[in-house]
Amino acid sequence: MVISFIKYDMKPKRLTRYLPLNSLVMCLAALPSFSYSNEQDTNLFEIPLESLLNIEVVSPSQTVKKISQAPNIISSVNATQIASMGARTLSDILKMLPGVQILSRRNGRDMVWIRGIPSGRNSKVMLTIDGVPQREGLIGGWSPDEQIQINNIERIEVIRGPGSALYGGDAYSGLISIFTKAKAPERTLISAGVASYDRKSATINTGKEFAGGTFVLSGRLLDSKGYPQQYDRNGFASTHDNNVDAKSLGVSLRNEQWQFGINYDDYTTEYPHYSSNQYKSQRYQTLSAHIQNKLSFDKLSIENQLYTYKVKRYFERTITDLQGNIDFYSDSDLDSTSNGVRSQWSYAFNPNHHAIVGLTFQQRQVGEYHETIKKQNAVEVNEYESRVIRDGDLTPSSHNRAIYFQQESLFFEQRLGLTVGVRVDDYPEFSSETSPRIAVTYQGNEQWSGKLIWGTAFRAPTFLQQYEVRSDNNISGNPNLNPEQIETFEGEWVYHFSANNNITLRGFSSYLSEFIQSVNGKPYENSSEQLHVPGYEVEWNNQYYADWSHFNRISTSFNYTRVNSEQASLAKDTLNWLLFMEDEQFSFYAGINYLSRRNQSLSYHTSVKVPEIAQRDNKGSYWTLDAHLSYRPSKQSAWQWTIGVKNMFDKQHYNPTYAPDSYYDVRKEPQSYELSVALSF
Template sequence: MRLSPPAAALPLILAASPAMAGRPVNPFDEPDESELFRTEQELVTVASRYAQTVRQAPSIVTVVSAGDIRRSGFRTLSEVLGSLPGIYISVAKESRDLAWFRGVTSSDNNKILLLIDGVPWYDGVYGHAWIDEYLSLDQVRQVEVIKGPGSALYGTNAFAGVINVVTWDGRSLDGGFVRLKAGSDGRVGASAVFADDITVRGHALSVRAHARVLSADGDGLDTVPRGRRDVQGLDPKRAINGGMRLEFDGLSLAVDLVDYRHTYFVNEQDDVLDVLLNSPDEFALNYRNAFLAASYDVDLGPMGTVRPYLYSQRHDNPGLYGWFSNSAVEGDEAVWQTTLVETAKDSARHGVGVEASLVPAASHAVVTGVGLEAVHVLELEDRYFEDLSHEPSQPSTFSAPPGWITDAFLFGQYTWTASWWLELTAGARLDYHSYFGPFVSPRMGALFVPAESVLIKLLYGRAFRAPTARELLVEVGVDSTGANLFTNGNPGLEPEIIDTIEAELTVNPSRLIELRGAAFVSGIDQEINKSTVPDPVLGSEYYANLGGALAMGTEFEATFTSGAWEVDASYTWTEARDRETGNRIYAFPPHMAHGRIGVRPVEPLSLALLGDAYGVRPRSEWTPDSGLDDGPPYGLLHAAVAVDGIAGGRVTADLSVRNLLDTPTSILIPQEDANAVNSDGTAKYPVDIEGEGRTIQVDVEVRF
């Protein structure tokens, strides 16, 4: 759903249109009004750093501004993404939101690349991209989303899509605000954002700082997938965020801190011991993360810029959970059978490189760069403390030795504005990975502007996802029969590959209406899945490159804007199938529709009604033993109220209602559990994950 026409991040696209009012434009002569998408390893500002309307930008790029977020009542990045065509939001049993783009699914959310101000944010063990309460939307100026491959510039994980979260800066905010929020299910929070440009001894200094605290009991499950009760029905989350960025004479320094925790929310709580062992204060998954980024812009005048950069991230993600088994009797005494699990997931990610954006002539633009990224696995182990023991069981049944995973890369892209109606782009990136060696990601595209109101785009791109530390390095134990207790890592894995061809048409029949249609075909190869074919080294279950998938689809979107009214509607059809079995991709709905009606009846008041509709979600083809059916279709309504201009324009008040009608919904259980059966042949996990009911939140913001 395209909600407004702010400056768009066109350089992420293979063919970026400089056509404005039927004439060519030198992008480096245009105002620098937006922070654009960058590559995975570096902060690259590519050929089109200029303000564009959504009509002029390829519609594959969707930009959602802070105002759009407020007026739509979005609370998390996942809610923003879930309103866009072709994106479906699922949830992991660890209570982490997952974004699936165009039929490409992942249980670790590592087939999309998340950037914060152009810097990649994902952990070094699973490659997970956080899109839920881990991030604060209060610091966000706009969210830029691309559907499609991006590895030619961004490297690994830019597989099915790229998301760039652009935060406030001194040019865009010029001051600050404090925001308080309270809502359903024990949700309370407070945040503060400050950004300003000041002059120090004749030099410009830009300062940005933000802080956020959040606590939410959450709307959890009444019945867990096993069919047993969760008497508390909570999904608790706690978050503390803080950060600062300084920019001075071309030098940029940024520091961010995240302290986030949540619990597994699919564990039963039907006795007093279960309740005690699910307390979020003691038993939780924790994320204690720190991010440092630095860069320096060297201005080459009309030739462009050169930017050396580096970043360093620490992802210390410990966890703790436990359970009681049936008690045993030894002699005349009952003996507790307990299991306490300490999970150590500690890694660091480092990146260094140099990139350049050059304009050798007015109609030619070149982007190039070289760099190195390294993942350092510091500690990766699950420790089991059995039956009140003070020492963990040895050896560990889930661990990896400390080690490094490195990736050196070189990329280049050339854009030629052939005429006022045609632009051509071609580029490629070469990665050399320490485990699987070289990989090339090409891209090419053509953009046509046959008339001022018509835009046509043809694109091809290849992308990859490198295997993670979990998939490469983890060594697991075996049970009494010699079978692996968990899925073993495989250091011989190759990267997953996706090739995509896209076409898009945008037409503006009038100043009030925009119509868009797009189609894509993607072929996925070397998918990393679990193999159960016995291997003499890896055992009975391990990660392997198995088969692939084929996905194709279309999108249709219509936008109407007139005075106080804004109306947007979209429909997406996706046909995604596993190549080996021919089955439809598990749980991804082939049919999705979204709509939004916004109106400003009076100037300070904004009202919005949003709707989402999802078709049948495929499952029955994958569950011959358990007999679980496909997921039923469902629809949701949401409402939002935003009031500006209170107290002389310094105060705003917002009300958001998600799932307005309190419609019962569900997320399908993970595919790995769907066909599991009990000894009597019945489904082991017969109940799907209950969706969130109606929730209400009120925000009050004071600006200064």
């Protein structure tokens, strides 16, 4: 079969520059397409249970630590769990973690809210891949949906709470760190699959170990017609689908001292919430590259990283009349780059005292940005609808410099840990920002541990919020904006019934101020009100062996989060239950995701023009069940077959349309099935 990666009706010449890349990857497209299978190519089901006492994380200190001693509230998900879940997107993984809520935007690109803190375009949650910030320089966003390939992920670490003490302003409400695979697979793994809504995909993971180094390559192709949206944002019947075309390529080359990595993603999706006579396609191309060097001495280790992150976005919008003639046409180009360098020095005075000092520099550059109306009322025009202008400069740039320090100490036979850290960021647009953090951890014995954490963070306004100029006078920029601020108190208590069975109780209380907002389409401004967001989390994890002939290795996890906030579109209660069962032939996963009723704003559905549709209440609670079953004939077999179902009971569920809440809601994916096959050789 042949997968079509080009669906633009207008200006096809814009895509011809990328046809060579399409040709290179069409050989993979010829496979019947599927989701990713597993990261362990030779032992797909030979997965030992890990002790919950010994999980190690890196993100909270940028050094390896046991999760009980990490100075943050953190969750870790490994490649085995990701594969067993049958996860297709990063959103599929994140939605099952405590304190995380995924909202689908009107343009099909998901948003991540951590602990009830709104994050339009995810500008308040930092995403890194192998340490490289994935933040677009103009709008400040990133997407956790099909744009990011997940078949090359070794593990994901998610910090819930401020991370500015180490990572700066982008880690306002949380941090998501993705680590790609450092080891080459013993055998090449290819997978291919088909699913409902004409979804086809293919992946490849390969690599080679050589004298002193490792080469790893991963790739992915995806084409999906997508599920129908039913109604446009005004409540009229819609013929649009949530289609997606995506292709990705990841390459890394490593040895003990050096690491080079490059990730390329090309993602196209339809904007499904316009009326049937309107069509808007969006294409995002991202390129992330870095080179890193590590030096280790007796007590000192030095890590230097140089990186670049480049984003290109194109969209084209058409409106046709009753005869199908183009009545309106506009397009948009965005080209932005972020370049940075980081140097971190870690010194171990002795086994109990460790200090970290780091320097960072990042430059943001907008190469091009405009939204231009080319045809209106069937007449050719050339009118700028939106641009960014800074003192007459249409391609503004900025930078920030930062220094951070963190001291980690252990006392009382390494039971008591104390972490004190601070980071100072300097921006030319406003005064310096200081982000402190204090964390106390205590390991009472092998059964229980606890944490108390206090920290502050900030988020700098984006170029769009500062410098956008619109011809329709809607939400223009404000160069006098101040950074948003947050202060958070956190506590955690963990009790281990055994090495593989624990329960965790957490509490948090966040105070937000200087919130950047626009009221009734007016220019952005800082809110004078302070928002208090308290809440708590409960989590239970259990792993054990059973005396069964099949599915005798079992892991289950339950988490519940309560956020006491009236923020529109927020579900105050979220609950997840995950079950993993496996043996040497079978692997089974079932996951329940529950969201309570979402908060309703005063403007809910006020822009919906169909009365009976406007009266619908889509904010009620809902739950969905996903399941995934894999089979391999024998331990030595090179073949694996998988069947999966999303939203098993076809729950009709919606996300409130964010910014504004007045339009009709976003329909989320109905029931869908997928079938896949994987071959290792």
